[in-house]
Amino acid sequence: MRLTMVGTGYVGLVTGVCFAGTGNDVTCLDLDPRKIESLKQGRCPIYEPGLEELLERNIKNGRLRFTTDATDAYKHAEVIFICVGTPSDSAGHADLKYVMAAADDIAASFIRFPGKTRTVVVKSTVPVGTTLKVRDRIRAAAPQAKFHIANNPEFLKEGDAIIDFNKPDRVVVGVENEETGELFRRLYEPFVRNGHPIYIMDILSSEMVKYASNNFLATKISFINEMANLCEAYGADIAKVREGMCADKRIGSAFLYPGLGYGGSCFPKDTLACIAMGQSAGVPVSVSQAVHDTNQRQRDRFFARIESHFGATLKGKTLAFWGLAFKPRTDDVREAPALTLIAKAISAGATVRAFDPVASETARAELGPAPAIFADMYEAAKGADALVICTDWDDFKSPDFDRLGAALKSRTIFDGRNLYRPDEMSRRSFTYFSVGRAARPGSADTR
Ligand SMILES: NC(=O)c1ccc[n+]([C@@H]2O[C@H](COP(=O)([O-])OP(=O)(O)OC[C@H]3O[C@@H](n4cnc5c(N)ncnc54)[C@H](O)[C@@H]3O)[C@@H](O)[C@H]2O)c1
The missing domain is CATH 3.40.50.720 (NAD(P)-binding Rossmann-like Domain)
Known part of the structure; x- marks a missing residue:
């Protein structure tokens, strides 16, 4: 044809x-x-x-x-x-x-x-x-x-x-x-x-299938993040909760990973479009609204944790960011959590050094000249007061921790994708924050 x-x-x-x-x-x-x-x-x-x-x-x-x-x-x-x-x-x-x-x-x-x-x-x-x-x-x-x-x-x-x-x-x-x-x-x-x-x-049902599908997947992400936040408040471990919960065939495990929330060119705008469709038709869409609000809050919450670690001010601090794309295996940075966090960090007075395996150019177009973007992940970490992980690229899953520790000024990691095991990070003397799991000071924390 x-x-x-x-x-x-x-x-x-x-x-x-x-x-x-x-x-x-x-x-x-x-x-x-x-x-x-x-x-x-x-x-x-x-x-x-x-x-x-x-x-x-x-x-x-x-x-x-x-x-x-x-x-x-x-x-x-x-x-x-x-x-x-x-x-x-x-x-x-x-x-x-x-x-x-x-x-x-x-x-x-x-x-x-x-x-x-x-x-x-x-x-x-x-x-x-x-x-x-x-x-x-x-x-x-x-x-x-x-x-x-x-x-x-x-x-x-x-x-x-x-x-x-x-x-x-x-x-x-x-x-x-x-x-x-x-x-x-x-x-x-x-x-x-x-x-x-x-x-x-x-045709009308076909159009609705797409919104219902994306909205449901976004709901799963916001739901698990809400559970992760409850875990943090009560000392439970979302990784264990996730395992226990996802073994139920009715629940499954896809799209139930706690983290920084969803980004990209689809879930954020499609959730908003569902809310707008509901408002135009006078149909309550409170689940969709809560999904959206939870997603926005998740980034703010994570950033607040970074700030509070440094005594509420980032002035004079250097943050290294690993991951700029909204998810791995793409250079798409539309609505990427990293961009939100970097913008907040810069306006709070921090110096930002960043790395992404493929999204440097697309991120540069969005971020302007302020953050330095490096071609090497350890170079980006050099001299930083903390590393912030925003995308679960495979490249970040088993880094050379000795090299990373030596590059950072302070062995502190804020992991927005739960890539590492807290006990292992503690053993390696990193102060380690993740989502829905208790924060761990490094065994030789010198902060
Ligand atoms: N990106 C995804 O993963 C994905 C997945 C499923 C559905 N969608 C949906 O598909 C649609 C497109 O998304 P995308 O991510 O491919 O968008 P995109 O922004 O990557 O591409 C859209 C392209 O359309 C071009 N364009 C605009 N007006 C035009 C015109 N009159 N004639 C010719 N070209 C024109 C633009 O220059 C741009 O290159 C959106 O509605 C999106 O929600 C996207």
Whole structure:
């Protein structure tokens, strides 16, 4: 099939590359000329394991191309996927300006190139009812155009995006007729050979599946953090509580890791969008509100602990940060806890030295010149009064503790991802703070 991705970000690029991989002829459109130029050269503008190899292979075999020219991108398309961003606006609603601008471009191309029936698919995460608004907008601008509308939410996780897209737990598609449902069965059939289901449903339910899924996962994270905070208050150990609790098959263990809370481009904005949808419809959404509030508080709480360790002031202190990306195996720093903590540390008077295995550039663009970002994790730790761990990259899981201890001015670690065992850290003479477990002074603490 001839497919066009509108928006070549995390979702549009992964979707385009993977559909090209199963033999489709894919054009990826974006407004950003630098992104498109780099992709044309086979260089991936984002860090995503496995993506660059697939990109090169599909460019070489002629099934994947990139353009900034909307006319060119839409002219031959049979199926058009809208994959543009839907960030939160100032009131927490999903901002649909990019989606609607894409709809206008599509309508204009339908007027210029009338002819065969096309399918327009909203893949961006959008509030319930948006896909039908896109349909009506195109219809109003191009009344003669023949097209089907569909919603196809994306469930990939950054860091595992290729695996998730190629072997999805499920594919969800909202359609208005059986013909469109059949088209999606054909398109996704190569990806569900493992027997995983394709759910074809109405468009409103399909849109809601995405919000319900993300909101539920965010709820798990805020829930375990709330339990971790109770553990701290009462001297219990969240690691043990987690084990005992997660052995129950009804509960499971995924997304139940205590830490700094969720970040990224999806959970924060999708939780806010659910709250905004509830408010607009007059439906109480107190669980979603609590999930959001707990998540925001978790960062503040962690920072307050750092401050109180230093006697309520960070003036003149140096903090080293390991991990800038919102989670491992990505360079995405959108809503990353590290960025919040670094901004707070700088405004409290601290000097910040930082390291991330892949997110230095994206973080630099957000943080500006103030924090020094190093290419080596031990160099970042040099002379610091404490190390703050914000992302659970594998690189940090078994560091050379002697080297780390020698680099730090004070052997103090604030671990926002619970990477180490408190008793071991104490034995190694580190003063060690983690989440939901009792703080441990180093056995030779000299603070
Ligand atoms: N990132 C994820 O992990 C993920 C997972 C599932 C769903 N989603 C959803 O998918 C959507 C896209 O997310 P993303 O992270 O890929 O966004 P992104 O910001 O990485 O990419 C969006 C791209 O769209 C381009 N764009 C905007 N308007 C355009 C237009 N009119 N024509 C062509 N290009 C245009 C932008 O230049 C940008 O490159 C969002 O709704 C998001 O919630 C994201």
